Each structure stands twice: as structure tokens, then as C-alpha cells.
Amino acid sequence: MELQLSMVVLEVADLEASVRFYRRLGLDLPDAVPGGRPVVAHRMGSGVTLLLITGFASTYDPTWSRPVGRGYSQMLEFYVGEDAVVDSRWNELVDAGYVGRMPPTQTVGPYAAIVEDPDGNAILLTSDEAASPES
Structure with missing residues (x-):
């Protein structure tokens, strides 16, 4: 069997604040189950959760x-589509109020921006076709 990355797990300090951020980023996250485990999961089209x-x-x-x-020491790369979408998501x-680390920039590789959750x-945030789930 080929080894596959199936899940990225983020230990967060405030689940509601993190859900708000990732929804604003563009992910369709569910609400946490009231009274349940403090966890929210979202499976993306690429198959990674x-x-x-x-x-x-x-x-x-x-x-x-x-x-x-x-x-x-790590970054989560989200393919958002065209350069204009990188710009609009960054803005x-x-x-x-989220911290911007690098404004939209044409790097030596992809057009990209970095923001903190x-x-x-x-x-x-990138428009790099190599990061597209269709690639």
C-alpha cells in the first residue's frame, strides 16, 4: 500500500475562533457538536481532512x-485558484484582523501570500497549479 497523507490535525486553543478563521478562508466547516468532543473535521476534495x-x-x-x-516550522498551503483570489482572500x-506575514507576492515559485490562523x-494562500487537487 502506498503511504498517503490523510489528515492534518491542528491542536487549537479556541475551537470557535479557528472555525471562524477557516470558514473565512473558504472552507465549509461544520459546527462543533454541542456537548460533544471539542473537534471539527472537514474533508477536502483532495481527500485530505x-x-x-x-x-x-x-x-x-x-x-x-x-x-x-x-x-x-510548517505551513499549510491552500490552493485558492487565480492570483486575484489570493489577493482577495489576503485582503x-x-x-x-488576522496577522499577515507576507502580502501577495510573486515568489520564485508561485504567486502566494501568508497569513496566520x-x-x-x-x-x-497560493495560485500554484501544482497545489491544485486536479493536478
């Missing part, structure tokens, strides 16, 4: 601690 959860890491990994500072998110994760 984005899972937002609170309390999992701290419950099952006694050495876990939330990262501090403004650095990041919408920054205007809504509520937990400081770097979100790369």
Missing part, C-alpha cells in the same frame, strides 16, 4: 506544550 481539536495533545502526550513566539483576512500557524 483538516481536523481542528482542543485538548487532545495535552491529554495524551504528557510532554506536550503549546509553542511560543512568532516562528513556525479579507487581514481586514478581519488564530494559533499562529502559517497559512500559505
Whole structure:
């Protein structure tokens, strides 16, 4: 069997704030089940599921601690379509108060922008056809 990336799990501090961000980004996230586990999952057309959860890491990994500072070691890349969509998503998110790390820029690779989600994760918005689920 070929190894497949099936899920990206983000341990978030505030589930509602994260759901608002990813909805504003353009994902059709469901609401968390009231009184249920603090988790929201969304399966994308590419087959990868984005899972937002609170309390999992701290419950099952006694050495876990939330990262501090403004650095990041990973980025989640979201293919949003054309350059104009990168621009509009960037503007919408920054205007809504989210931290912009890199305005829309023609990099040595794709046209892209970086914004932070509520937990400081770097979100790369791109028009790179190589990131399209159809590629």
C-alpha cells in the first residue's frame, strides 16, 4: 500500500475562533457538536481532512506544550485558484484582523501570500497549479 497523507490535525486553543478563521478562508466547516468532543473535521476534495481539536495533545502526550513566539516550522498551503483570489482572500483576512506575514507576492515559485490562523500557524494562500487537487 502506498503511504498517503490523510489528515492534518491542528491542536487549537479556541475551537470557535479557528472555525471562524477557516470558514473565512473558504472552507465549509461544520459546527462543533454541542456537548460533544471539542473537534471539527472537514474533508477536502483532495481527500485530505483538516481536523481542528482542543485538548487532545495535552491529554495524551504528557510532554506536550503549546509553542511560543512568532516562528513556525510548517505551513499549510491552500490552493485558492487565480492570483486575484489570493489577493482577495489576503485582503479579507487581514481586514478581519488576522496577522499577515507576507502580502501577495510573486515568489520564485508561485504567486502566494501568508497569513496566520488564530494559533499562529502559517497559512500559505497560493495560485500554484501544482497545489491544485486536479493536478
